[in-house]
Amino acid sequence: MRDVATVAGVSTATVSKVLNDRPDVGPEVRQRVLDTIGRLGYRVNTVARGLRSRTTDTIAILTDDLEGIFTTALMRGVEEAASAYDVSVLLANSYGDPEKERKHLRRLLDRQVDGLIIMSGNRVRPRSGPALPLPDTPYVFLYEYGMSEPVPSILPDDCGGAALAAEHLLDIGRRRIGFINGPASWEATADRLDGLSATLRAAGQPLDPTLVHHATTWSPEDGYRLTDAMLTRPDPPDAIFCASDDLATGALAAIHDRDLTIPGDVAVVGFDDRSLAVHQRPPLTTVALPLLEMGRVAGQRLLSAVNGADQHHELIKVPCELKVRASTAP
Amino acid sequence: MRDVATVAGVSTATVSKVLNDRPDVGPEVRQRVLDTIGRLGYRVNTVARGLRSRTTDTIAILTDDLEGIFTTALMRGVEEAASAYDVSVLLANSYGDPEKERKHLRRLLDRQVDGLIIMSGNRVRPRSGPALPLPDTPYVFLYEYGMSEPVPSILPDDCGGAALAAEHLLDIGRRRIGFINGPASWEATADRLDGLSATLRAAGQPLDPTLVHHATTWSPEDGYRLTDAMLTRPDPPDAIFCASDDLATGALAAIHDRDLTIPGDVAVVGFDDRSLAVHQRPPLTTVALPLLEMGRVAGQRLLSAVNGADQHHELIKVPCELKVRASTAP
DNA sequence: CTGAAAGCGCTTACAG
DNA sequence: CTGAAAGCGCTTACAG
Structure with a gap:
């Protein structure tokens, strides 16, 4: 910086002002300093600046x-x-x-x-x-x-995310919606249940409590098991919302294995939008965490x-x- | 730092020496400074130090x-x-x-x-x-x-990793080893093929070139397809080594779908050790990237x-x- | 073993 | 609009 000042024929104070875009520098001096900085390839030392200006x-x-x-x-x-x-x-x-x-x-x-x-x-x-x-x-x-x-x-906004899923399922005409939630020890699960249930209630299609399950893990295996159980009912759901993509992966497999169609017989929505979601067969509709x-x-x-x-x-x-x-x- | 020096009745130079564990400070002075630092809750300013010592x-x-x-x-x-x-x-x-x-x-x-x-x-x-x-x-x-x-x-060490897989498969008595490699545009695939093929050759069990495939993507789908193709041969492999866990996932599914046992009929080894490997059924043997x-x-x-x-x-x-x-x- | 002094490379009142 | 001077909080030869 001293070099720049010397070459440009100004003080280091002026160089500093140019560097920091201070208004109180004459235009031709500013240009001269800028030119010199460019010519000399000068770069500010952030550490020194930080010491003085108390911000890093x-x-x-x-x-x-x-x-x-x-x-x-x-x-x-x-x-x-x-x-x-x-x-x-x-x-x-x-x-x-x-x-x-x-x-x-x-x-x-x-x-x-x-x-x-x-x-x-x-x-x-x-x-x-x-x-x-x-x-x-x-x-x-x-x-x-x-x-x-x-x-x-x-x-x-886990609650709002679940509401999006609920609205979407209502939009495509689903009326019996099953919900596979994650382990209750995860706070987000309560919010996701709230969002789903409030939205369905507001639409006059309250959630059937017997179609709500809490998985003990987030794994596809749990998703498979709980989906399979719901599909054996006399009144199976026409859509399953899962609180994670992993659970939903299991749900897709269970529906496949019963030779039901997706989304024809059962629509599936996941949560998270992990990269695996898009690679499912069929690709998984899901609520993306922002x-x-x-x-x-x-x-x-x-x-x-x-x-x-x-x-x-x-x-x-x-x-x-x-x-x-x-x-x-x- | 000046405060510490004042309270301890020494110079800032001495405080600095204590801070930096320099040997040239008397033990009782050192202790006094240390005590003062503790009492005052003094903390060094790394930015100032960096400016002076030219290292951050x-x-x-x-x-x-x-x-x-x-x-x-x-x-x-x-x-x-x-x-x-x-x-x-x-x-x-x-x-x-x-x-x-x-x-x-x-x-x-x-x-x-x-x-x-x-x-x-x-x-x-x-x-x-x-x-x-x-x-x-x-x-x-x-x-x-x-x-x-x-x-x-x-x-x-991709080459060495593939060699580990090869040795392991030989150890468990496999003699016809299929290889599903990733897209050739990934450099690692050449190394993995080298490691596998050199090891098998050295063991007097050279790789059958007709059992070597280059997938066009790293996806499970490609793993499934290529595995399935190998299993239709009159002389199917008794082990399949895949250049990624994703490919191996597809391989597992293909073997399942043909009602063959793993590892009884066909052993499978993946590469990468991504978290999905341990969650496969059966859990996947794989070469972990370090x-x-x-x-x-x-x-x-x-x-x-x-x-x-x-x-x-x-x-x-x-x-x-x-x-x-x-x-x-x- | 200890300290006075210089200085790292900047920025910031302040004076002109 | 420009610059001389002080100082940010340390460390480092150097003198004693």
């Missing part, structure tokens, strides 16, 4: 599960939002261990990160506050939520907090999207 | 595919290695776009990262050098390789380069591991 243009993702099936899509959303503002993203993995979380937080604070995204790669559930108090550093929760911390939590968008929202909310926006306790539910495929569309 | 204890992962199926495991390995040395990891996603890669590199260099891991989340293949010359910043390639850059590339270990090795090699170790052009092949499950073990 860096945020961190602290996750409990770097290998969760939803982690990458969430991270990509965050990275996208951050990159758009020339903010870099640090990655830290706590493995869900509070001790590791504390160590990472300490390191990240030492590094003067501007903000933190505390993220689960796993499932929506409440969690306690950060393992270290963060009085001066904004943060948000992503795909999990705080109970009382004065920050937003970014979540999928992971990318959730990541983006988390990044944007965090960055506005970094820039001084107020934060308060808040659950932000990002809408899901229905992907209609052949398992409901003949 | 930060490396970056620059990937072309943040959502690749192998990305998270690779990243976790890198994160683990870095964390062990108290080094932080920045994440950047180029989407495989050289222009984006250049932009990210520029930003990362401005941030004075100590080193870079240039990673594919996709597949092994050669690539050109970094989109920006990196004269002063060490880097390594991960899950892809440079043609001539003087740096190591960390890759899976993703975690590859990430670790990449991190360690990079960090030793950061610490001054010499680098040269080198392909580091990390051994795969055979996971024996019920599809070969009765």
